[in-house]
Amino acid sequence: MLFDFHDTLVHADSVAGWLADARHAVGERRPSEDTVGLVLAEIWSRASTRYPDICWDLDPVQHRAAFLEVLTQESDCSHELATELYASMPARWVATDGAATLLAALAAAGTRVGVVSNIALDIRPCLERLGLLEFVDAVVLSFEVGLVKPDARIFELAAHSLGVPVTECLMVGDSPATDAGAVAAGVPTLILPVVDGRPRLATVSRALACALG
Secondary structure, X not given: OEEOXXXXXXXXXXXXHHHHHHXXXXXOOOOOOOXXXXXXXXHHHHHHXXXXXXXXXXXXXXXXXXXXXXXXXXXXXXXXXXXXXXHHHHHHEEEOOOHHHHHHHHHHOOOOOEEEEOOOOOXXXXXXXXXXXXXXXXXXXXXXXXXXXXXXXXXXXXXXXXXXXXXXXXXXXXXXXXXXXXXXHOOOEEXXXXXXXXXXXXHHHHHHHHHOO
């Protein structure tokens, strides 16, 4: 099985808490007119609209720049606050409800698991911190392989990393624009809704856990 990372296996624990802690760290008070939280909650979808070629997921410098530019240009966020928000972002990721249960069940059943992510950060430390890395057999990151979803080749590469035919994989993600690119590689794909910032993975987790016995 192949999984997306952000808004599938993990999500930000609280955008409001993230912003409040970052403001405290840089010594800023919340202004009466505050647009930062709204933009922060939509940061990557806005970045995709602003930079549709997704080249920022191929390079750590561009990845950081895209984050800072969206926040500072589309809200009243200062550069200092945007920098703190980016630096603290990995620490705000928490495991999605059902993620650990599902990955453990897959591992127990002998199913190989790969994580395929458009990102320019190494997510392995986060997966390890959340107790998920032990169940993952391959991590394929866009900035390491020079490919971004929806390019079918990144899914083919992930399947190769797992040592299985790509047509024997199942992809689970949240984005019809990127994760559904797996279909072009012959991979059935499940697209999760994200409601109030939380991916609805638990339903998939329960269904597959039951199917795996």
